[in-house]
Amino acid sequence: MAITALILFITFLVLVGGVRTWIQVRRTGDTGDRREAARRDPVQRRIDGLAAMGALALGVASPVAALVGLGPVVESSLVEVGGLVLAVLGMVATFAAQLVMGDSWRAGVDPDEQTTLVTSGPFRLVRNPILTAVLVTCTGLTLMAPTVVGLAGLAAVVVANQLLVRRVEEPYLRRVHGEDYLLYAAAVGRFVPGIGRLK
Template identity: 55%
Template sequence: MAVAALALYLTGLALAFGWRTFAQWRRTGDTGLRLDAGPAGSLSWWAKTAFVAALVLGLAGPVAALAGLAPLGVLDHAPVRAAGLVLALIGTAATLAAQLSMGASWRIGVDAGERTALVTGGPFALARNPIFTAMITTSAGLALMVPNPVALGALAVLVAAVQVQVRAVEEPYLRSVHGSAYRGYAARVGRFVPGLGRLPRTEPADRP
């Protein structure tokens, strides 16, 4: 299962970052990459640093399993590994589908001076951050395929990075750029899953 996890991880990485970036460049002339992490020690810097760490750990999990790192006994069962494979496959496909649904608005990272269209249809009608939801699903699946401490650590770091990125970086940016349109959308649609993490419809800035 470690070989399958490694192959699936590399395939997902190539599709979500490599192919998607190339497709964006071919379509718009812009790669969509906004990699400036901001000042060292800022929340945006920590979010990006943790995200990169999660990517490295995600690769290290299957590699560690191939090198002989023992899995946690409580998770080391064939049905658990099979469920992990299904989750990882669903997560990989959902990540790419959600990225494609953003069209020309797709970005990795945030440029505070840039304005793109607010995407609210397709998977974004179910959750405001379906790409991150799908990536976490993939990571959870991989962690179940090779349930060693490294893979489980990758999942934990990814969840933490995504939470900081969404709450401290992306949501403030979207509120500032799209104003009431985003606030109305965020009041209807959950943050990562349907119905959970919706923001109040009326904020102080909206009051007369």
């Protein structure tokens, strides 16, 4: 299952990075990539670094470690198959949520830019469906090659996503969308329906 996990991780990067960017360029003439602006913010830069290290650990290092003999934390074909199902569902959900964002989709936060506040589709259920789906994908990939390396990578991704939302995205959305965002955030959960609503 480790080879399958590697293939799925690469497929995930191509789908949610490459294909989604290509669609954005075709629709708007703009890549939607704001990571250069994000890198100017030291907080975003550190969070992105943590997320990247975590993703590489669970998506590459853990499967490779399993292939060269690092034993799994849990040895169960049921866990591995469950991981495969979660990874595929998470990939599809991530891509679908990205598409729902339409022209507002961005990779990275440019503090000087204003986009439309998206509250439709899966954004009616949670404020961050893309990150929720990414975490489902990462959990699935970790379960496919359940090593300590993968678990550490998954923990890093979870922490990075929490920090990104709480320290970067939410303050940005409050500033840019004001009362509209506050009303939305008071009614809709952060990552899970009903949980993490802002008061």
